[in-house]
Amino acid sequence: MVKAIVGANWGDEGKGKITDMLGQEADIIVRFQGGSNAGHTIINEYGKFALHLLPSGVFYAHTTSIIGNGVALNIPYLFNEIKSIVDRGVPVPKILVSDRAQIMMPYHILFDQYEEERLGGKSFGSTKSGIAPFYSDKYAKIGFQVSELFDEEALREKVDRVCEMKNIILEHMYHKPFLNPDELFNLLVEYRKMVEPYVCDVAAYLHQAVKDGKNILLEGQLGALKDPDFGIYPMVTSSSTLAAYGAIGAGIPAYEIKDIIAVAKAYSSAVGAGEFVSEIFGNEADELRRRGGDGGEYGATTGRPRRMGWFDAVATRYGCRIQGATEVALTVLDVMGYLDELPICVGYEIDGAVTKDFPTTVKLAKAKPVYEIFPGWKQEIRGIKKYEDLPEDCRKYIEFIEKEIEVPITMVSNGPGRDEIIKR
Ligand code: GDP
16 A cells, blocks of 8 residues: 655645654655755654655664655765664664665755856755756756666766766856866765665565555655646746655556645745745744744754745645645644634635636736635644544634645644644
8 A cells, every 4th residue: 555645835744744653554665756955854752853865764663764766865965864863862774775766966966056156136045955956967867876886887987978068067157166077986986885785676676565565655845836847836846746756756656656645734834935825924924933833934954944824725725636635634733823813815816816726836926815814712732632622713724724625634733743643
């Protein structure tokens, strides 16, 4: 049985917590896209962790954690991350890395920084983890697959060829120091030694696992609105954030994904630039940011303050639809107990007409939020275990959202901990 856990919004919905929780019953957890550019925060018996590249299953002795072919694999980063959790007392996890995963090169990170510098105020707000240059090279067919590390002769030839090309851009476009092919080759030999114990034909491994009836979780990064096709292009990420891509980025048949859990947050937050219709500002935003998530809404990778907003039913219904959500987990509801009133964005006004359909970016830029206001429940809801025990106004908020997004909300998360969840 394969389940995907993906974001319905702009990322940071709390997928890490839901994956960690469902990981208790999973045999295998797979990362299928993205890289170390976003983080998952997980709180468990070992402490609080911000994972960037490792799947959220690494804390369990019974799960195998997989880096699928769709991931941007930063090899030294992966090894530091493994070391950082093992150093804090977590048992050495079982990790497999796809032999078809491509390698994040040091120059991808440099090019990401150089490009942000070049764009100045018009930048994308990249985390400068090299993601866009990495995926550009993958599809331009000048990326390096893990498997290529094992043929030194061919590797050497390709390193020379790629450096020659990159150096032309470094010289004429960015006026930055050249890449040294000898150094790069030696580094890749080091990378091979680091990754070798983990390399696996992951697609074949998962083929067998599916046959054996194993429980497999596909763990998405970011959310539907950051997808390059269906998100707020061009202020998106460079790999697909959709459950459908889980099949490709892990190497399993699309029809094996039986359950798609879209994670949505009870309010909105976003990082980086881009349209954000229900965004709020000033004191109102500061207070929600300070109270939000677990210890405030600040990026798990960059520490940047996240942009804040009210729940956007238009964006979330669309996000769930594009994800193909079969169920929704609504998170961080506990944070909202301080509010007297809770606005929900139920429509976008564009050129004088109200729509409930999420438009393309050009139209989105003109959208103004149409709100419906709900009374606050003015109460702490952490610790509540049964749905019926939630305050009536809180249930009304949840049930209104459920009606708007047209997917059953099967889980309500009322605290950051693994067991702070209300199943319906
Ligand atoms: P992810 O990338 O989707 O995994 O999300 P992040 O980990 O970046 O952001 C979610 C943040 O909210 C983390 O700090 C979590 O510990 C926290 N969190 C998750 N669920 C809840 C919840 O129900 N209540 C509270 N207060 N915090 C939560």
